[in-house]
Amino acid sequence: MNIAFTEEQEMLRTSARDFVEKECPARLVRQIEESEGGYSPELWRKMADLGWMGLVIPEEYGGVGGSFLDLLLLIEEMGRGCLPGPFLSTLVLGALPIMAAGTAEQKEEFLPKIAQGEMILALALTEPSARWDAASIAVGAVSEKEQYIINGTKLFIEYAHIADYLLCVARTKDAPTGRGEDGLSLFLVDARSPGLKCTPFKTIGSVPQCEVVFDNVVVPAKNMLGERDRGWPVVKDMLERGAIAKCAESIGGARQVVEMTVAYAKERVAYGRTIASFQTVQHMCVSMLSYADTARNITYEAAWRLSEGLPCAKQVASAKAWASEAYERITKMGAHLHGAIGFTRDHDLGLYYRRAKAATLAFGDPDHQREVVAREIGL
C-alpha cells in the first residue's frame, strides 16, 4: 500500500497549478462566465498545446497514454482555479468511453482530433425527468436501413451548444418492466445534423447547459458506440468516472477555499486582534480542513479502485456523496468566516460557493448516491 503520487504526477500537478494560476486568473473566470460560449477558445488551445487533451489518449492516436489518476490531478487543479470549459465533458465523458467501447474506425476518427484539441464532446444523457438512472431515458432511436433516427428531448446537457459531437444515450428497444438498462444504445451524433436544436441556458455553477431537441435526427449506424441495446454498462462506467472527476474538481476547489479562508482569518482584525485568534473561528477552519482532507482521501481511494477495474460502486457513491457535501459545507463556512465581503459578487468565494452546489447535483446528488450505497450494503 502506498498513498503517494509518483514523481511524474507531482510534476504534472505543479505545472498544472502554475498554468491555472497564470493563464486562468479569477478575472478571466468571470469574463468567461459572462460570455455566450462559457469557455475560452484561446485557453482551450493553450491547454491543448500543453498536451492536456491527449493526456489519457493512447500514443497511437496522438496522445501520451497517461492514466485516469493523471487526468484527475489535472481536473483537481482546474477545480482549484475554477477553470471553465468542456474538459471533463470531452475527456472523461467523451474520449474515455470511445477508448473503452469504440470500434477501430471510431477511435481513428475521434481520438486524434480530441488529442489535438480540435474536437469538443458533450454527453446527452439526462432528460426533463432530471434523473440519472437507466429507466428514466425516453429519447428513442429507430433503425432504418444503415442509419438510426433519433427523436426526443435531452435536458441539462453541459456544453452541447459548442460541442462538435454529442454522445447521445437513446432507447432502441422498449425495456421490460423493472429492467430499464435493457435496450439502451449510444450514438455519436454530429452536432450540425439537421433536426438537432440546441438552446443553452445559464446555471448557478456557470457551466452553460442546454435543452437539446432531436427532431428526426439521422445518425449513420457506424456511429453507434458499443453494442446495440447494451449500452448501459458503458454509461454506468462513464457516470462513475464522471462522478469521481467531479469529486476531484470539488476537492481542488475545496482546498482552495480552506486556504483562502485561513489566510483571511489571519489578516482580518476585529476587537483588536486577528479573528484567527478566536477559538470559534479556528474550530470552523479545522472542520473545513477535515472535510477537505477526508474528501480527498476517499476520492483518490475510489479513483484508484475504479482505474484498477476493481468492484467500486459503493466506494464511488460514498466518495461522491461525501465530497459533494464536504465542498458545500466548506464553501458555506468559508462564506461565513469571510463576513459580508464573501457574500459579494466581486469576491472569489462566490465562484466556489456556486460551483459547489452545481457539483453536488452532477452525476447523482447525495440522495441518489445514498440509494446506491443502500443497495450495495444489502438493503
Next chain:
Amino acid sequence: MDFRFTPEQEAAREEYDAFFDEVMKEAPENWLGTLEDVYSTKEGNDFHRRVARMLGEKGWLTMVWPKEYGGQEATRVAQLIFLESMGEHGAPGYDTQGVGMLAPTLIRHASEEIKREFLPPIARGEVTVCQAWSEPNAGSDLAALTTRAVEDGDDFVLNGQKTWTSGAHFADFMYVIARTNPEELRHRGLSYFVLNMKETPGLTIRPVLSMDGHHLWDEVFFDDARIPKRNLVGEKNRGWYVVLSGMEHERSSLGGWVIECNQHLKKLVQFCQETNRGSEPLAKKPLVRHRLAQMAIEIEVGRSLQYRLAMLADQGALPMHEASAAKLYASELYTRFSETVMEILGLYGAVTHGSKWAPFLGTFEFLYQMAPGWELAAGSTEVQKNVIAQWGLEFPRPY
C-alpha cells in the same frame, strides 16, 4: 498510489479471520464486542486475558515493535489489517493502553532495565495496563495536574489523586504523570513513571460508574505510594514530552471505533431486513435506507482515514495533527452512529441490557451512553481541534 493488499497481507487477513472465528466461539454469553465486556465483569476480563496470551504467543501484539524487543518491525498497515479483523469479530485481547501506548513509549524513552522488566509481560499478553493521567481538576488542561512525586532515598513518593483511569481495577501496570518540581509552572516540572501495581503500596482504587451503571473507570489515590527511582521514564521534569509522544500513539490507534461501527452496521442491516414496522420491512423505508447508507459512507471515509494514517506513519512521519484529525473523526462518527441506530430502533432502542425486548442484547443503548465519553477520552473534541488549528493550520494559540 496503490491501495492493494499484498498476497502476504491477504493471507494474513485470512489467518486472523480464521483465528478469531474460532476464538469467539469461546466468548462468554452475551458478549457485545465492546470495551464494556473487557472492563466491567471478571468473566469478560478473564476472557480478554485468555485471548491476549494467545495473541502474544502468535506474536500479534508486537508486530510493529523493533526486533530487539521481540517485535517483527511490521508496517502499520500490516497491523491495521490485524486490528480490523479483530474489530470485526468484536474480539478482545489487544490492550491499547499497554501494547499500543505504554510499550512504544517505553521503547522510545525508558532505560534498558525498565524495558527488560516491563516489555516482555506486555508482549506475552500477560498483563493489562492503565493510564493515570487525568485528575479531578486536570482533564483537557492536563498540565494543571497536582499529584506530587518527591524523591526520598532510592524512591519517589507519590501523593495525590487521579481519575477516569480506564480498567485500573483489573490492571497490573500503571503509567503516571506527576509533578516533581512544584516551583515550575504547568508542563515544566512534570515527570513520567511506570509502575507495577502489585508491588506498589499506597494505591487505592475506587470505581467510577459511567452513566449506564457499568464499571469501566476508576479513581486512583496515591498515599505515600513508593516507586523505585529507576521507574522514571525519560528525564526528570521533562515528562511532558514523554506524554506527548504517547498521545500520538493513543490518538492514532483509535480507529477501532470505525471498525466497531462497521461491525454493528452489518448487524443492523440484517435487523432492518427481518423486522417489519407496519406493512413492510424497515429496510424498505427510504428514510431508514438513507440513514444507514449515510453511516456506511461515513464508515468508508473513516476507514480510508485510518489507512492514510497508517501509510503516513509507515513513510516515517506522522504529524501530530493528523493523529488528532483521525481521533476527532472516529469519535464524532461513533456519536452520530449511536444516534442513528437509536432513531431507527425507536422504542426498542431504549430497552436496556437484560430484557428480552432489548434488540442486540442492548448493545445500542450502551453505545449511546458511551458516545459522550469517547468525545472526551484521549483528548476532547475541542482539544483535538486546537491541536489541528495550531499544528495543521498554524493558527496562534486561541483567545
